[in-house]
Amino acid sequence: MDQVLSSVRNSCRLLKIFLDSPKEIGVTELSKMLEMSKGAVHKLLSTLESEGFIRQNEKTKQYTLGYTLLELGTKVLKNHDIVDFSMPYLNRLVSRTNELVVLCVKDARDAIYVAKVDSPHPIRFTVESFRRFPLYSTTAARVLLAYQAAEFQEDILEEATLKMYTPHSYTSIESIKDDLLVIKARGYEISSNRRNNGVTGIAAPIFDASGQVTASISVIGPSDRVLPQQEDILHETLATVQEMSAHLGYRT
Structure with missing residues (x-):
């Protein structure tokens, strides 16, 4: 486990939450589910959002999966x-x-x-x-x-x-x-x-x-x-x- 980056692992854990959760989730709920501080979760969300893996609903301020994941999933299916x-x-x-x-x-x-x-x-x-x-x-x-x-x-x-x-x-x-x-x-x-x-x-x-x-x-x-x-x-x-x-x- 020495080769595992905790920040990357936490990002993966965050993304996987959406597999069995509502379409949109807020920072507070994500913080509880990940057992991490709101500040740490917000940093993860900001990083993932910058790369298109997560997007924020401007009206609700909650988060959902981004279109980059859809592109990657389509690529996996094609290959x-x-x-x-x-x-x-x-x-x-x-x-x-x-x-x-x-x-x-x-x-x-x-x-x-x-x-x-x-x-x-x-x-x-x-x-x-x-x-x-x-x-x-x-x-x-x-x-x-x-x-x-x-x-x-x-x-x-x-x-x-x-x-x-x-x-x-x-x-x-x-x-x-x-x-x-x-x-x-x-x-x-x-x-x-x-x-x-x-x-x-x-x-x-x-x-x-x-x-x-x-x-x-x-x-x-x-x-x-x-x-x-x-x-x-x-x-x-x-x-x-x-x-x-x-x-x-x-x-x-």
Whole structure:
């Protein structure tokens, strides 16, 4: 900690207060929350304001975040590569579940597996990377569709061509709609035998800073291995997507 500048750290602490606080905050309240004198807080605010990180409302004399932070945030998002960002999480989830883990993203009207880490088991289920498929067709894809606008869902499902991959495949659009409501209500999807006999997928959404879902993670494996440890795999999957969403700036 010898390399840490206390003034910079206090500035960072001050900025982070706005993540879970009202839009505008006064010096007195900031002083209490930071446990610093009003004079010290005012100096921090003046410095941050001079660089555009903080701005003061001339009418209320209270402070809010400045536009420089918006510029920096936009730059981060532009430079952000979801695959590079996700790989440590995918690897960790595989190490904890010992099953295939895939990262699925929405691309226009389709879903794509953009990254995967295979199961270490000799007998395992696997998928093809960068494969494009309908948003209603797999566990990870349905999670993405469940969090889209109702109009978009209707549009996608109107064009759906249901195929009987297994005896458990969807036979009606209404049953897909019902499942989408369940997925969004509980925050995850567990599906067996829909597309491949003897295969179970457990998937959950990743939220970005704006609260949108454009990616999901799914753990997939033989049902006779996945179902007995379903609760543990679900717990690990939810913990992973929650951590990823938080790092992307999502706040519940």
